[in-house]
Amino acid sequence: MTRFPDHAGVIDAARSIAAILPPTPLLPAEIGGTVCWVKAENLQPIGAFKIRGGWWRLSNLTPEERRAGVVAVSSGNHAQGVAWAARRLGIAATIVMPRDAPEVKLASTRALGAEVVLYDRPGEDRDAVAARLIAERGGVLVHAFGDPWVIEGQGSAGIEAAAQLGRAPTRIIACCGGGGLAAGLALxxxxxxxxxxxxEGWDMVGQALAAGEIVHAGPDAPRTICDALQPTATKPINLNVLSGRAEPGVTVTDAEVRHAQRWAFAHLQLVIEPGGAAALAAALAGNVPLDEGTVIMVTGGNADPAAYARTLSHAD
Incomplete structure (x- = not known):
């Protein structure tokens, strides 16, 4: 029987996460004369919001599933979220990661006790690699965004932000890869x-919402510094939640993302990785409306040190 995420599940996830993690700060930020709010998920123990979905999914495994272990696919932040939860719950975790993932993310995932299996991007199908591992070894797939529990776990950030704001946000601006966070926030x-x-060039969720069906990235998709936001397509579960709920998607350039990283460092004293800065980049570029009830999700801070230094020094 297929399970679908819902608001009640997000509430349960928020309670579970609140029992083990303190809330991340909701910081005031003035952009273009409007004071809005930045949800600093880069300050999570693993440096990203993905700890939420990882914890909620693994918390809901049956005893048999826990013994079998989990397999996940990630460029780094979901990997660390799953690895963190697995270590805390005593579950074996294997993570399929791209060979070109930032070294800081590969090292952190291994340090959390997970086994890392590398694949080539582009060239290899990461989902096929994970499926082969599960066929050979067993285990439960913990999808980065197309899993109902993961979606509910990510949505807990919205429950937390609303409580900190004292009311429902008028709008939430979210970095988007496969749509797990956006779907969770919508719920x-x-x-x-x-x-x-x-x-820019990786707006597979935005295109899917406009078309009303799944859209796949082409082989000529451009390079982007947002390594965390490169799924080749969303999943039906995410599209189902977001259809009729999400505003038209917007895109940001690498230059706009770098500007957001510098702005966050200067104005908020926050270190943000490129993918984690996309929502802030859109706000700073004037691509989305802002008001005093706007919450901007800053989703990750696992920046490659050398690349981040170049960005701050305007060397890129």
Missing amino acids: ACPDSAIHLVEP
Whole structure:
């Protein structure tokens, strides 16, 4: 029987996560004369919001599933979220990661006790690699965005932000890869407008919403510094939640993302990785409307040190 995520599940996830993690800060930020709010998920123990979905999914495994272990596919932040939860719950975790993932993310995933299996991007199908591992070894697939529990776990950030704000946000601007966070926020805050932001040329969720069907990235998709936001397509479960709920998707350029990283460092004293800065980049570029009830999701801070230094020094 297929399980679908819902608002009640997001509430349960928020309670579970609140029992083990303190809330991340909701920081005031003035952009273009408007004071809005930045949800600093880069300050999570693993440096990204993915800890939420990882914890909620693994918390809901049956005893038999826990013994079998889990397999996940990730460029780094979901990997660390799953690895963190697996270590805390005593579950074996194997993570399929791209060979070109930032070294800081590969090292952190291994340090959390997970086994890392590398694949070539582009060239290899990461989902096929994971399926082969499960066929050979067994285990439960913990999908980065197309899993109902993962979606509910990510949505807990919306419950937390609304409690900190003292009311439902008028709008939430979210970095978007496969749509797990955006879908979770849509369920968490049913009265808030949801704006999803993707890298230019990788707006697979935005295109899917416009077309009403799954859209796949082409072989000529451009390079982007947002390594965390490069799924080749969303999943039906995410499209189902977001259809009719999300505002038209917007895209940001690498230059706009770098500007957002520098702005966050200067104005908020936050270190943000490129993919984690996409929503802020859209806000700074004027690509989305802002008001005093706007919450901007800053989703990750696992920046490659050398690349981040170049960005701050305007060397890129």
